[in-house]
Amino acid sequence: MTNSGNKHTLSAFDEEMDKIRSLISEMGSRAESAVEGAMKALLTNDMKLAKKIRHEDKIIDKLEKEVERIIVQTIALRAPMADDLRELIAAIKISAVIERIGDYSKNIAKRVGHLKTEDFLSDNNALQRMGEIAGEMVSTAMESYAKRDIDLAIAVTRRDDDVDQLYKELFVDFVGFIAKHPEAAQEVAHLLFISKNLERIGDHSTTCAGMIYFTETGENLPDD
Amino acid sequence: MAEQNSQSDTSDDGTDAHKITARNVNVFYDDKQAIDDVSIDVDMENVTAFIGPSGCGKSTFLRTINRMNDTIPSARVEGEIKLDGKDIYDPSMDVVQLRARVGMVFQKPNPFPKSIYDNIAYGPNIHGLAANKAELDIIVERSLQRAGLWNEVKDRLSDSGTALSGGQQQRLCIARAIAVDPEVILMDEPCSALDPIATAKIEELIHELRGKYAIIIVTHNMQQAARVSQRTAFFHLGNLVEFGVTSDIFTNPQKTRTQDYITGRYG
Ligand SMILES: Nc1ncnc2c1ncn2[C@@H]1O[C@H](COP(=O)(O)OP(=O)(O)O)[C@@H](O)[C@H]1O
Ligand SMILES: [Mg+2]
Numbered sequence: 001m002t003n004s005g006n007k008h009t010l011s012a013f014d015e016e017m018d019k020i021r022s023l024i025s026e027m028g029s030r031a032e033s034a035v036e037g038a039m040k041a042l043l044t045n046d047m048k049l050a051k052k053i054r055h056e057d058k059i060i061d062k063l064e065k066e067v068e069r070i071i072v073q074t075i076a077l078r079a080p081m082a083d084d085l086r087e088l089i090a091a092i093k094i095s096a097v098i099e100r101i102g103d104y105s106k107n108i109a110k111r112v113g114h115l116k117t118e119d120f121l122s123d124n125n126a127l128q129r130m131g132e133i134a135g136e137m138v139s140t141a142m143e144s145y146a147k148r149d150i151d152l153a154i155a156v157t158r159r160d161d162d163v164d165q166l167y168k169e170l171f172v173d174f175v176g177f178i179a180k181h182p183e184a185a186q187e188v189a190h191l192l193f194i195s196k197n198l199e200r201i202g203d204h205s206t207t208c209a210g211m212i213y214f215t216e217t218g219e220n221l222p223d224d
Numbered sequence: 225m226a227e228q229n230s231q232s233d234t235s236d237d238g239t240d241a242h243k244i245t246a247r248n249v250n251v252f253y254d255d256k257q258a259i260d261d262v263s264i265d266v267d268m269e270n271v272t273a274f275i276g277p278s279g280c281g282k283s284t285f286l287r288t289i290n291r292m293n294d295t296i297p298s299a300r301v302e303g304e305i306k307l308d309g310k311d312i313y314d315p316s317m318d319v320v321q322l323r324a325r326v327g328m329v330f331q332k333p334n335p336f337p338k339s340i341y342d343n344i345a346y347g348p349n350i351h352g353l354a355a356n357k358a359e360l361d362i363i364v365e366r367s368l369q370r371a372g373l374w375n376e377v378k379d380r381l382s383d384s385g386t387a388l389s390g391g392q393q394q395r396l397c398i399a400r401a402i403a404v405d406p407e408v409i410l411m412d413e414p415c416s417a418l419d420p421i422a423t424a425k426i427e428e429l430i431h432e433l434r435g436k437y438a439i440i441i442v443t444h445n446m447q448q449a450a451r452v453s454q455r456t457a458f459f460h461l462g463n464l465v466e467f468g469v470t471s472d473i474f475t476n477p478q479k480t481r482t483q484d485y486i487t488g489r490y491g
Binding site: 004 | 446447450477478479480482484
């Protein structure tokens with residue numbers, strides 16, 4: 001049963017819910033640009049941008065703590081039920097997941113400057129492609145959150161398979177590359193971690209989509 | 225979700241014999257309809273909560289189950305209510321007997337202005353449940369035990385029931401209902417005059433009585449319904465809007481009206 005759209009008799013309750021939603025949206029849009037920025041910094045070897053992403057992670061962490069504080073307070077004071085309860089439980093999980101996406105973006109950004117195999121990078125469409133899909137998954141998940149749109153949530157989960165598949169392919173490529181160019185092992189290991197981070201970002205976006213689906217329907221996303 | 229509901233409905237008891245079955249019940253006060261085509265099943269294993277806004281018909285419907293509406297001249301009941309498969313509105317039904325089988329506890333504790341002992345002994349006496357004083361003593365003690373009041377009153381059984389605290393009075397009324405060995409206990413907002421501690425004691429008592437009696441509790445406190453019941457029925461304007469497993473009703477109700485009410489979005 002989705003929200004009827006009617007307001008709570010207690011308007012302060014609505015205000016708290018609105019505050020939580022807007023904080024999560026802010027976290028989401030920051031995480032979205034962190035993923036994008038981290039990949040851009042990587043591909044253009046932009047140290048300044050990389051530093052900005054690392055700073056962004058700190059802001060996202062702070063926002064998560066703030067969201068958590070308001071949610072705990074709302075649960076304690078309002079004793080929420082039904083869709084309100086589901087939304088708050090989902091909000092705790094979604095904010096935690098966005099915080100992780102921020103971490104992974106930071107982790108990618110940290111590796112900027114350690115990579116000299118730019119040829120390899122710019123040739124490597126799969127990694128770029130993976131970064132694009134992961135970024136789109138985050139943004140679609142957040143759009144789904146804002147619009148309470150379960151079709152968009154389902155769309156996010158569909159893309160997770162693409163990311164997983166790319167990760168598997170990349171893994172084979174990287175290992176093969178190391179075998180041929182053992183001198184590049186360290187750098188390629190960085191790339192391997194980056195692809196793993198992107199794969200995890202895809203997973204977290206999927207978790208986020210699942211929680212949106214749960215909020216709206218009271219049920220878990222069907223596994224296809 | 226619907227699947228889960230029906231699963232837990234049967235898995236709890238493994239039978240589908242209900243203690244109470246109500247079918248297409250309508251209640252009128254003169255021309256005014258207070259209950260509109262309500263059908264519901266109540267079983268022994270689960271505490272059933274009736275929730276809904278004031279005036280939606282919870283008390284009216286509750287009173288149909290022990291024919292208390294018979295005492296209201298303007299009230300007229302239509303439809304069928306069966307207790308153990310027997311129509312309680314059948315002319316052959318002994319109403320006094322019925323009200324012993326289906327006990328009731330009211331919002332305001334209403335002990336008789338008599339001793340604690342006599343409050344409990346009254347019912348068993350008129351129903352001839354005790355052959356002598358010794359048997360009566362046993363019934364009194366057991367009832368007070370079950371109502372969680374024995375330890376508090378055992379040394380002052382001859383004190384007046386009305387001298388007890390509100391919460392104790394309510395437990396005395398529950399003990400009084402229990403004393404005649406009922407099968408069903410109806411409680412109409414039994415805690416609304418009580419403080420939180422006395423309320424918690426009644427809730428704990430309901431928990432202990434679960435399974436021994438079919439229990440229906442009307443409450444305007446949704447948290448209370450969530451705490452004490454396993455089945456919840458939501459009434460609105462005389463209609464039974466939704467009836468299901470309590471945890472489902474409070475986490476994922478199927479009707480917008482239910483959700484708006486339990487989340488505080490009602491009117
Ligand atoms: N004795 C009565 N005579 C006439 N109308 C009544 C009587 N008792 C209740 N009603 C009406 O029936 C409706 C349902 O009342 P009630 O069963 O007391 O609701 P609830 O217990 O849910 O608050 C209300 O509109 C109420 O005014
Ligand atoms: Mg009432």
